[in-house]
Amino acid sequence: MNKIVYKENINPAVTLMKVDAPLIAKKAEPGQFIILRVGEDGERIPLTIADYDRSGGTVTIIFQIVGATTEKLSLLNEGDYITDFVGPLGKPTETEGYGKVAVIGGGVGCAIAYPVAKKLHEQGAEVFSIVGFRNKDLVILENEFKAISDKYILMSDDGTAGTKGLVTDALKALIDDGEKFDCVIAIGPLIMMKFVCLLTRKYGIKTIVSMNPIMIDGTGMCGGCRLTVGGVTKFACVDGPDFDGHLVDFDEAMSRGSIYKSDETKAREEHCMLFKKEIK
Secondary structure, eight states: OEEEEEEEEEETTEEEEEEEOHHHHHHOOTTOEEEEESSTTOOEEEEEEEEEETTTTEEEEEEEOOSHHHHHHHTOOTTOEESEEEEEESOOOOOTTOSEEEEEEEGGGHHHHHHHHHHHHHTTOEEEEEEEESSGGGOOSHHHHHHHOSEEEEEESSSSSSEESOHHHHHHHHHHTTOOOSEEEEESOHHHHHHHHHHHHHHTOOEEEEOOOOOSSSSSSSOTTEEEETTEEEEHHHHOSEEETTTBOHHHHHHHHTTTHHHHHHHHHHHHHHHHHHHO
């Protein structure tokens, strides 16, 4: 069991937790993830490592409340324990050898994009961070991104934060202004990553995306996280989660990802009240 040492509700739907996990913190790298379980009968869910403190032995996770497990997790507080917390899993994001990189984050995907941008900055790359949210109330990690970005661009759907528009609008404007990127790294909703890749393909810019499909065991055995990349079946947990965005079949990934949406909502509604009673 792993102890929650810090908790912060970043906004009504997104929670940050620092978890005491020294062995994971010692090995973690940007782009990797953990699998956790809340309660002895809980389901296994993957969450990307948002940050880590090797000296303090903590791992930071940032998650959005979607289904029953994230609802249960959000109800835990500092001093409580997470039943299982396993990692680091997956391959780290490749960050070496780039001179100028555009890191694009959408919504809670910014929690995954941030450690990647941070590592690139530490390695001396010029980092352009483009982040997008639906509105100002959902903005996260603004100061953190600004601290490690040579240029920080905030976009919002309704214009209440930063500039009104999409992350692809900002990226296209930079490219049209003459910025030449060695790589674009996009992390966020599948539809966002798809359109980033459609844009960068036109300019011939290498693009990496972080995929987060349905996942169960995290070892490649169950096959739940399969996706098609370049016409070949890959498993996000062991082959990724990063892939060449120009080769990913996003339409298939979106179709598979929506299979259990109604079940997630139903499970959250059915178990939320029960779990609240259990932890009182």
